[in-house]
Amino acid sequence: MKPAAVIFDLGKVLLDFDYSITARALAGQCAVPAEELRLHIDQSPLLLRYESGEMTTEEFYRTVREAAGYRGNYETFREAFGGIFAEIPPMVDLQRRLKDAGVHCYIFSNTNEVAIHHVKRNFPFFAGFDGYVYSHIVGAMKPAAKIYEAVEALVGLRGADLLYIDDREENIVAGRERGWHAVHHTAPATTIAAVEGSGLLPT
Numbered sequence: 001m002k003p004a005a006v007i008f009d010l011g012k013v014l015l016d017f018d019y020s021i022t023a024r025a026l027a028g029q030c031a032v033p034a035e036e037l038r039l040h041i042d043q044s045p046l047l048l049r050y051e052s053g054e055m056t057t058e059e060f061y062r063t064v065r066e067a068a069g070y071r072g073n074y075e076t077f078r079e080a081f082g083g084i085f086a087e088i089p090p091m092v093d094l095q096r097r098l099k100d101a102g103v104h105c106y107i108f109s110n111t112n113e114v115a116i117h118h119v120k121r122n123f124p125f126f127a128g129f130d131g132y133v134y135s136h137i138v139g140a141m142k143p144a145a146k147i148y149e150a151v152e153a154l155v156g157l158r159g160a161d162l163l164y165i166d167d168r169e170e171n172i173v174a175g176r177e178r179g180w181h182a183v184h185h186t187a188p189a190t191t192i193a194a195v196e197g198s199g200l201l202p203t
């Protein structure tokens with residue numbers, strides 16, 4: 001059976017990111033070295049709370065200020081925290097091909113308000129999706145069931161009607177447990193081949 005919609009993870013699938021860029025950008029105005037600062041923001045319990053929607057961006061900023069002795073202002077912080085993304089061209093091209101073929105595509109991301117603000121501003125392709133599910137809005141992060149349910153509700157489809165692409169194994173496992181057709185993304189070539197094999201693209 002051919003899937004009816006494609007669900008894209010964002011980070012490391014369509015956009016690469018690197019929090020060491022943030023750490024280096026902010027370190028000059030911090031009491032701690034860049035590497036220690038990175039530990040506060042990269043895959044940290046603090047980032048988890050922020051991306052779960054438990055704290056606002058201003059609260060996140062104030063917490064980093066206290067934890068790392070950051071002396072810069074809020075706007076500088078937003079620029080450094082959000083300016084970490086770079087397009088992964090073959091994957092952006094894959095989404096364009098799907099869109100051109102009339103396939104509905106959705107974004108499904110553990111993310112935060114600053115990241116989305118920057119991505120919208122800097123990457124035109126990002127406007128070309130049919131819908132967006134963000135952890136900080138839903139109040140739950142992948143692989144929690146609640147955020148997968150939010151995708152199913154938004155798209156109006158479930159199970160094998162959804163083709164799901166994500167680079168994190170635990171997220172893929174959670175998708176497969178719901179019957180989604182999930183592709184564990186490790187490299188563009190293999191993911192593109194899997195999508196081409198799904199019958200969604202014209203041959």
Ligand SMILES: [Mg+2]
Binds near residue numbers: 010011012
């Ligand atoms: Mg990812």
